[in-house]
Amino acid sequence: MPKSSRRTGRPVRVSAETSVRPVVPRSDGVPPVPAGRPSYPRFIDIGWSSLLTVAALLVGILVAYDVARAVNDAVVHLLLAVVGALALDRVVGLVERWTRLRRAGAVAVVVSLTTALLAGLALLLVPAVVEQGGRLGDDAPAVLDDLVQLPVVGQALEENQVPEQVQEWLDTFPDRFSSDAEGLLGTAQAAAVQTAGAVQTLLLLVLLLAEGPALVAAARQVMPADWRPTADRLARSVYVVIGRYAVGSIVLAVIAGVAAFVIGLALSVPLVPLAALWAFLWNFVPQLGGVVGGGMLVALALTTGAGPAVTAMVVWLIYMQLENRIVQPVVVGRAVQLSPLTTMVVALIGVAAAGLLGAVLAIPVVAAVNAARLELRGDGTQT
C-alpha cells in the first residue's frame, strides 16, 4: 500500500486494517502523534470490503428491526419469559438440589406450584369481587348521598348533579353492556387474545427454565473462544441483576397487594380484593406504581365516606415510605444501581415506547445494560 509522499503530494493511505507507523504514547493527555515526523495532511481511505461489511451490518440491523416490529407480540412474550425465567431459575436450582429431581422435573414442580398458587388466589378473589360488585349497585344510593356531604367538593358535586348521573350510569350499565353484541364480542376477543398471550409467555417461560442451561451452552459454543470469558462475566452480572430485580418485584408486589387488602378490610372498603389486585399489578411499575396502586383503594374508600378515604390515603402513604426505605433495600438490595431520577425517566420512556409493559420491562433492561457497563469497566460488584 503506498504510504506517503510529501514530495509528490500524493495522499497517504491508511488502511482500515493496518497502522502505518508506530505511535508514541503520551502521558499528558494529548492525543498521540506519529513519532519522528512533522505534521502534514494524512488521507484516510477504507477499502471496499470493510465498507461493504459495515453496510451489510447496517442493512441487517434495519431488516432485523423490521422483522422484530412485525413479530412484536412474540418479542414481548419472550422478554417477559426471560425475566420470569431469570427470577425462577434459582428456585428451580434449589428444588433440583433438594429433591434430586432432573431439571425438567424440578421445572414441572416449580411451575405447577406457582400455577396452583395463582389459581388459588384467583379462586379466592374472583367470587369476592363478583359478590361485592353485585352489592355495589345496592349500596350506591347511600354512598352517593354521603358524597355530597364531603367538606370541599361536596357542594360542587351536588350542583353538578354528579350523584344522579352516577346513579343513572350504574342503573343502565347492565343493559348497555348486554345489549351491545359487538362490544361483547370485542370484549370476548380481547380476553381470548390476552389469555393466548399469557399461555404463550408461560410456555416460553417453562421451556426457558427447562432448556436455559442448554441455551447458554449452545450460545457459548457458537461464539469465538476468546469472547467467552467476557461474555461469561457479563452474563453472570446481568443474571444477578435481572434475577434479583424480578424476584424483588414479585415479593414487593405481593406485599403491596396484601397491604392494600388489610387496609381495605380494616376500613370496610368495598371491593377490597379488586383494590388489592390493582395494587399488586401496579406495584410492578416503578415510581408511579405505588401511587396509582393505592389510588384505587382510596377511591373505593371514598365510597364509604371521607374519613375512611383520608385514613386509607394516610396509611397507604406510610406503607409506601416503609416499602421504599426499608423493605425494598432488603429485598432488591443494590441489584439495580440506578438513581431514583434515572428510574423515573426510564419508566416514563418505557411507557411512551411500549405502554405499561414497557414501564415494567424498562428498568430491568436498563439495569442489565448498566450492570454490563460496570462489569466491562471493572466496577462490577456482586450484588
Added chain:
Amino acid sequence: MRARTPQEVRLAPVFAVRVAVIAVGAVVLLIVLMRARLVLHWIVTAGAAAMLLDGPVRGLIERRVPRALALLSVTLGTLAGAALLTYGVVDAVVDQYGNLREAAPAAVADLVRSGPLADLDRRLDLVARTSDLIDQAPERLFGTPASAARTAAERLGEVVLVITLTVFMLVAYERFEQRLMRMNAAGHPWRWVGIDLGVSDGASGARHVIGRAVALGAVTALVAQLAGVPAPVVLGLWMAWWRLLPVLGLVIGHAPLVLLLITDRPRTVAAVALLALIIAEELVRLVDIRTSVRPPPHVPMAFLSALAFMAGFELGGVTGAVVVVVLAHLAVGVLKAAAAPT
C-alpha cells in the same frame, strides 16, 4: 519545548466516493426489500417447501428412479395431496356450517328456557340473535361475496406463484448443495462454517419434524374417520399444525378430538380411539429414539421451535408458522456446523 502541531487527517476522495456508492446501494437495497416484502415471503415459503420436498425426491433417486421422474412424481403427489386436503376442509366446513345453523339456535333455546338466562333472553331475544350471528358469520369472516371472490382469486394467484417457485427451487436445490460443497472444497472463506453440512443437517431435522407432524395428523384423521367423528380432515390438519409447537401442541392438538370422542361417541368407541392415539404417540416417540434424529442435549430445540412457531404465526399465519419452524431448524443446523470443531 516545541509547539505541538495537530495532526491533520483528511478523507481520500476515492473513499468519499466509495462511501457514497455504498450508502446509495444500501438505501436502494432497503427500499427494494421493503417494497418486495410480499415477494420475499413467497420466495422464503417456496424455499422452505423445496427444502422439505427434496427429501422424498432424493429417496426416489436412491431407488434408481430417474431424477426428472422423481421430481415430477413428488410435485404431482404433493399437489394432489394438497388438493384433496383443501377439498376435505371445504367440504367439512360447509357441512358443519349447515349443521351449526340448525343446532345452535335450538341449543340456545334449550339453555334459556329456564334458569338465570331466561330473563336475559326476554330482554335480548338471544335465540334470534344467535341465528342472526350465524347467518352473518360468512360475511363477517370473508366480506361480501364480491370481495370474497376477489380475495380468493388473489390467494389462488399467490398459491400458483409459490408452487411455480417451489418447482424451480426443487430443480435447483441439488445444484445449490453441490455449489456449497464445491465452495467448501475450494477453501472459500465460509469454509469454517461447514455450511453445506449445516444446511443438509438442518433440512433433515426440519423434514423429520414436519414428517412427524404429518404422520400424527394422518393418524388423527384416520382415527376420527373410523370413530365417526365429524370433520376428520380438519381434525387431522389441526393436529399436524399444532404438533409443530412443543409441549403445548400435544395438548391443544389432541383436545378437540378427545372432547368430541368423550362427549359424542359411545364409551367403547371412545376408549378404543383414545388407545389408538396413545399408541400412535408412543410409536412416534420410539421412532424418534430409534432414528436418533432428536437434537443432542446442548441444542435447546424445543424452546427455539416454540419461539419460531409463535413468531412465524404472527408474521404469516398458519403457513408462516410452518415456514419459520423449518427455517429455525435450518439455522440451528448451520450454527451447529459452525460451532463444531474443525
